[in-house]
């Protein structure tokens with residue numbers, strides 16, 4: 508039976524604060540701070556446990572080989588002699604933000620009846636531009652069943668950041684949906700990371716019905732305020748869109764096009780007068796997982812930062828007191844990821860599929876999470892000071908930690924795998 512599975516990026520042992528993402532205010536303002544990889548990964552595990560407790564299906568994507576020696580070799584260097592900037596870019600644990608792994612179109616939306624996944628090229632940021640081979644290798648394993656079609660990346664220079672700039676709305680997960688691709692053209696002083704050409708290429712690859720596909724421009728004001736991905740200012744689930752008033756360049760046209768195609772659409776818009784963009788972005792109110800619970804109600808899985816912002820939590824209380832479609836709030840602590848600009852929604856890739864068609868090594872229950880937590884507790888570095896990333900002992904610990912994890916989950920083939928094409 509088709510259902511939604513959230514695949515969370517397991518936070519890797521090299522998680523650190525290098526300040527690599529221009530336009531991501533959390534990441535740049537925390538540059539140079541000491542990170543806590545072990546705690547970070549355990550926070551991610553706790554979030555997955557909380558989602559399992561809500562009755563949701565949960566999967567994982569695994570950390571990539573870091574440092575990425577293959578990438579450094581392609582740049583005619585190696586980790587020891589690389590510049591400090593290249594070292595940091597080669598070591599980044601950024602693959603944890605699985606919402607940027609791929610764009611996913613569930614089977615009911617595609618003309619060939621398969622679930623399509625296109626790995627994101629992430630070409631805008633150097634430290635993310637070398638994620639796709641490691642992601643593609645995993646997607647090909649996890650979704651090898653003929654129920655899926657897994658595609659390679661859109662070629663450069665058309666930046667594609669995956670599901671973070673894509674929303675799907677439908678009456679139910681298994682019904683045909685409206686797919687909404689959000690792209691940027693200008694971002695004030697910050698880069699617009701999703702190009703319309705890339706979104707259009709993905710929509711073609713996924714064989715979507717053009718009549719049920721929308722291309723919507725992200726507002727320049729939102730990007731300039733730090734919304735480097737659409738999922739920082741909007742999230743959708745089923746027939747519900749939850750968005751900030753200033754998320755889109757032309758909201759009235761978007762809402763009209765949407766309700767024209769999906770008359771059941773329910774739009775919950777948060778006015779800038781109630782929650783300004785700065786509060787929305789620092790609290791990650793919209794980087795929540797909007798999920799349908801087994802009883803059909805919707806819940807919003809929010810970061811702790813949304814509760815601690817008085818204006819944001821005041822607005823949420825009013826929303827819950829009303830009679831809207833979002834009936835429950837669930838708060839999770841993902842502070843280590845948040846400090847790099849990654850909230851609960853960034854950490855997961857949603858796939859609508861029958862779990863029986865997914866490689867079981869990528870699916871988790873509480874027992875499997877216990878097993879993963881034991882590996883993390885034993886092998887993940889407790890702290891990383893960005894000044895220490897040249898230390899060979901730290902690098903050996905990071906590499907051994909990932910090997911221990913792949914061994915534990917039975918996916919040793921990924922240790923140095925590259926996609927075959």
Ligand code: SUG
Nearest residue numbers: 525526527528531534606671736853
């Ligand atoms: O691409 N941060 C990530 C955060 C991605 C969040 N994902 C979504 N919104 N879906 C990024 O900006 C910071 C890494 C560093 O600076 O060390 C970073 O890559």
